[in-house]
Amino acid sequence: MTDFPAPSQHLPRRSDGFSVAAMLFAGLCVLAAFGTTRLMRGALTGLGVYASAWEIVFGLTIAGSGTLFWPALRSLVVTAKARAARARNDIVELRIETAAAKDHAFITFGWGAFALCIFGFISFVLTNDAAVGKTFFLLPLIQAKWWLVTKQFLLNNLFIFVATEILVLVWGLMVALARLIPGKAGRPIRALAIIYCDVFRGIPAIVTLYLIGFGIPTSGLSDLIVPHIVGLFIDLSAMSVAEVRAVTRIPVSWWCVLALTLTYGAYVAEVYRAGIESIHWSQVSAARSLGLSYIQTMRYVIVPQAVRRIMAPLLNDFIGLQKDTALVQVVGVVDAFNQSRIIAANAFNLSAVTIVAILFVLITIPQARFVDKLTERDNARMRAGG
Incomplete structure (x- = not known):
């Protein structure tokens, strides 16, 4: 018993x-x-x-x-x-x-x-x-240098972040779709996508910035290619050599955008891939049985569902991206962090660096709250549909 x-x-x-x-x-x-x-x-x-x-x-x-x-x-x-x-x-x-x-x-x-x-x-x-307060929070210095640091933040850090984020969203999706191409014919494309992701996830962002920011301009590759591209839209024959160089010169900030796009494109591609693979295989089978091609299936059926599932991981990557814009100072870009270092060296005080920290936090919090709202709305819609 x-x-x-x-x-x-x-x-x-x-x-x-x-x-x-x-x-x-x-x-x-x-x-x-x-x-x-x-x-x-x-x-x-x-x-x-x-x-x-x-x-x-x-x-x-x-x-x-x-x-x-x-x-x-x-x-x-x-x-x-x-x-x-x-x-x-x-x-x-x-x-x-x-x-x-x-x-x-x-x-x-x-x-x-x-x-x-x-x-x-x-x-x-x-x-x-x-x-400690005088070292990090000297209010007179913060008040005097706030706009000087903020201006560089808006002109360089924020510009590089927004431009890179747009490119990364597109480039990462392209790499993810390339890695998921089915069939034997897609094997070489899948191999290229895997090699790209492995290489650029393995190289630190600061190394990629240094190699591209200094390497490409030093190699003269941009001076060889860019004039031909610009010449398609502008008549360069009537310009002097100095004017041609001024027109065809690519700012260093764009090389930073390229370097960060290559680095974070590899991370975001893996986030996209995880979201796409989380959709049940029957969705793909149903779409293909209706006559949709692989691209149409991804565009109209799979990717819209996958994007809703990866909003939080994407936010984490973009927060990391906006923080890594402070690394562009290694190639000579006078961003907010570089400007604050100059001020700190002159004033023997780190309050200017505190300004940079505050600015990064101020643009991070709204993004986090926005994604929280999107996630809550999507969860509510799914619960209502269930």
């Missing part, structure tokens, strides 16, 4: 420990708030910008951390109800109250961890008489 466990073995664990720990953690957060406000008061006094209005800020900071006691107290109250339910053997009520007590305790832990991270960052900035 099978021995069933006693009902008490199915009861939830007591939440008393969670509630007490939540109270102690809330007290720790209040102590951290006191310590942080002391550091802020000392740093502001040393900088000569301390005013009585800051006391209001300090008071609000401590009071805000004190609100963590509220969910901790709620957890204690609900824990008492859970103990009473356990005493009268009310299992349903016991489960409900225990879960509620743990939820209130976890609210304290979650917001307390958030507050401790904020206090830790502020303390780090104000450490050693705000020496």
Whole structure:
């Protein structure tokens, strides 16, 4: 005969420990708030910008951390109800109250961890008489050099990023489709696509930038080919040698676009391939049975479905791409990072580099939120269709 466990073995664990720990953690957060406000008061006094209005800020900071006691107290109250339910053997009520007590305790832990991270960052900035803050966040220098760095960011980093992203989207899809061409006749094309992906995923982006940014102009290849292409649209015979060179000269930023396109095209091609192969093979069979060619099947049936599935991986690649635009300084492009390095060398301060970090974060967050919205909308549509 099978021995069933006693009902008490199915009861939830007591939440008393969670509630007490939540109270102690809330007290720790209040102590951290006191310590942080002391550091802020000392740093502001040393900088000569301390005013009585800051006391209001300090008071609000401590009071805000004190609100963590509220969910901790709620957890204690609900824990008492859970103990009473356990005493009268009310299992349903016991489960409900225990879960509620743990939820209130976890609210304290979650917001307390958030507050401790904020206090830790502020303390780090104000450490050693705000020496860290003066090194990375010197407000007068940031205010004076903000537009100078931002201008280079818009003219070079953002331009290279947008141009490369457009080319990578097209080039990566072409490589992915080439790698998936079926049949024996497509074997050489598949081999070329595989070799390309393996090579350019193996070479660091900075090496590709250096080789293309310096190598092609130095080899004279561009001087040999570009005039013939430009001559199809402009009459170069009536121009002097200097004018021809000025017209046919390719800016270094375009070589950077080419190098980054080749590098990230290999990564994005693999993302496309993963999305295409995630579509069930029956979709391809059904499309081909209706008389669609391979290209038509990919264009009208497979790729639209695959793109929706790879939005998040594509975003990760493009975030990496926009950060790697800072590498173009190795070929002499005066981008935002290069400009900030010049300012830092002259001012003996890294606050200008902080401007670059802020700019990159500002263009990354909207992209992430936009893709989140697209993903949520697509998931909602699929759930409604299901």
